[in-house]
Amino acid sequence: MxxxxxxxxxxxxxxxxxxxxxxxxxxxxxxxxxxxxxxxxxxxxxxxxxxxxxxxxxxxxxxxxxxxxxxxxxxxxxxxxxxxxxxxxxxxxxxxxxxxxxxxxxxxxxxxxxxxxxxxxxxxxxxxxxxRLYRLGTLIPPEPLPEGRGRVVSEQDHEQLVRFCGEFCAAVGELPAVDADSWAGSRFADRHFTFWETPDGTPASMAAVTSMVAGMVRVDPVYTPARLRGRGYAGAVTVEVSRAALAAGATDVVLYADPANPTSNALYQRLGYVPITExxxxxxxxxxxxxx
Incomplete structure (x- = not known):
């Protein structure tokens, strides 16, 4: 060599x-x-x-x-x-x-x-x-799902979406941060987002996926505001985007998680994601x- x-x-x-x-x-x-x-x-x-x-x-x-x-x-x-x-x-x-x-x-x-x-x-x-990199094996929806529904994010949701992504960056220490002015050039701008809404229509969690390439879709990011955590919203919205990716023909659905966060790692494994490498x-x- x-x-x-x-x-x-x-x-x-x-x-x-x-x-x-x-x-x-x-x-x-x-x-x-x-x-x-x-x-x-x-x-x-x-x-x-x-x-x-x-x-x-x-x-x-x-x-x-x-x-x-x-x-x-x-x-x-x-x-x-x-x-x-x-x-x-x-x-x-x-x-x-x-x-x-x-x-x-x-x-x-x-x-x-x-x-x-x-x-x-x-x-x-x-x-x-x-x-830690995970790949979806068999999707296992949580039972019961929290009340509410998944909804694909639309143009009318842009302000809320930018706010959630900004909060996500702050929560994980990701730089550069994102706001309305920097959105177009950010890594989030080309993602496909879904909200999990409570029965009254309030967005409680979000997840996004990349466009499919070579049959692969990556789930990134997943975010729930701190005040709404522990209610099953992150699992519900992750299942929503994972199921949609499979329905669209994805053969590999992957995501990354911080190995130091036992909560997120345990959640993804309960949903059927299998760790494949560090x-x-x-x-x-x-x-x-x-x-x-």
Whole structure:
């Protein structure tokens, strides 16, 4: 395995032509690159320009074995690698003079890359986040469901939706926060939202899904205001969007959960979601990549 087995491009169409089949081969595991790259493909202006997204594929012997992407001013997101593959990627990017604020990947891959990046650049990695990836097995609706109903969010709900998403960001510490002015450029703008309403029509919880790619849909986010928690609303709205995804033909329905939150993890498992891997993010201190 050599560093030059990694091939980089800023052309999203070229990247998909060469690596799309690999991404689609494991839609649950590759859910984040699938949705991110599809968004860039449909919004070409976001993928090109002075600060273009960089895509990479590992292709020794003509067969793609891994990919990565890096959005402008963001860190590295990469599919699972062996320690040797992680080292060749670190060597290649450091040799090209890349500077990375973080790496996000399956836990073992993120750890291997962080260690390799430290060796190559002197940057100190700090584990900043762990996330658990779930895939839906057999959907198990809770019994009884809370009173109320699920309802697809409409344009008339926009103000309430923005408020809920802003509260969600504040609750989980997600940055940048979202409000009415930043909505159009946020990660929430292209999601498909559903409310769970109480019998009097008050929105009590929300869940969203991504557009389907390669038969995969990701549930994200799920949010219930603190004053309304513990009443079954999050489970009800998660079942609502999960059932709708299956009815639309999804073969993989996935979601992420914070492993430090026992309540949400227990809920998703009761609903039929099965953990498939742990994800990790390592932040890097400033360092100077080695010359290529």
């Amino acid at each position: 050599r560093p030059d087995d990694w091939h980089l491009t800023e052309d999203v169409d070229d990247f998909l032509a060469r690596a799309g089949e690999f991404l689609r081969s494991r839609p649950a595991l590759h859910n984040t690159p699938l949705t991110t790259v599809e968004k860039l493909r449909t919004r070409q202006a976001d993928a090109h320009g002075p600060a273009a997204t960089v895509f990479g594929r590992l292709e020794p012997g003509g067969e793609v074995g891994a990919v990565f992407y890096r959005l402008p001013s963001r860190g590295l997101s990469v599919t699972p690698l062996t320690p040797g593959q992680a080292d060749t990627l670190a060597a290649h990017l450091a040799g090209l003079g890349h500077s990375l604020p973080y790496v996000s990947a399956a836990h073992d891959t993120a750890t291997a890359f962080a260690e390799a990046w430290q060796r190559r650049t002197g940057a100190t990695p700090t584990l900043s986040k762990r996330i 994800w990790a993010v390592y932040d890097f201190s400033d360092a100077t990549p080695e010359a290529g």
